[in-house]
Amino acid sequence: MSTLAETGLLAGRNLRRFVKSPQLVADSVMFPVILLFLMLLVFGELVGQATRGSYIDRLAPVIVLFSAAYGAVGTGVGFFTDLRGGITDRFRAMDIGRLPVLAGRIAADLARAVLVGAFTTAVAYAAGFRFSQGPLAVLAFFAVVALFAWIFLWLAVVVALSASSEQAVSGALNTPVTLLLFLSSGFVPVEQFPGWLQPVVRANPLSLAGDALTGLSSGGPVLMPVLFTAAWAVAATAILAPLAVRLYR
16 A cells, blocks of 8 residues: 555544544634633733724634644644554554654644634634635635644654653643744734844744734735745754654654
């Protein structure tokens, strides 16, 4: 069987496991939705007045991206469980290569990230979020979501291969995801951060991808934010993918 076919079979297996678990589905969709309405309630009027715009237009894209990064924690924990539960030993016994096992996990969770992002976007519509740049921009919107998720999924796989426990996996991924969220331009504009911190906020991949999604949904710069997000994805792939293949023995 070819590498592509093996990857497809393993991706389908992982995606079916997610769909058949109500707890996993609920965990994936409820936290981003709760966070969306909580932040809208706390910061909506304040930031809306400061920026003279609709806060939901900048908040919803960042929450969609956060749902993708947050979902990578589940990727790491799930892959760690597979590693310790013996399923990967069965794959080795079946002469399945290292790359299909890793790529199958990434592909399935990439699809999950886009589906959860679509659900979060649909819920945001109830709060006033709208696409105003046409159908092609909608497709590009979710392509950027997938590109952003790609970064964190490879990170999650590497952490799972390196960690000694589920708690270690969760802790190693939750901390950077949370920091990226609160040091992004999604909740408040970059100008509201201290001057010394603003370059960090601007370089944050969550800020860059959030700017791209905002441009694709409600208007604004698109090209440079997309290119910088792609640069993050290329760098992450170049570093993390070979490392994951080497660690998975």
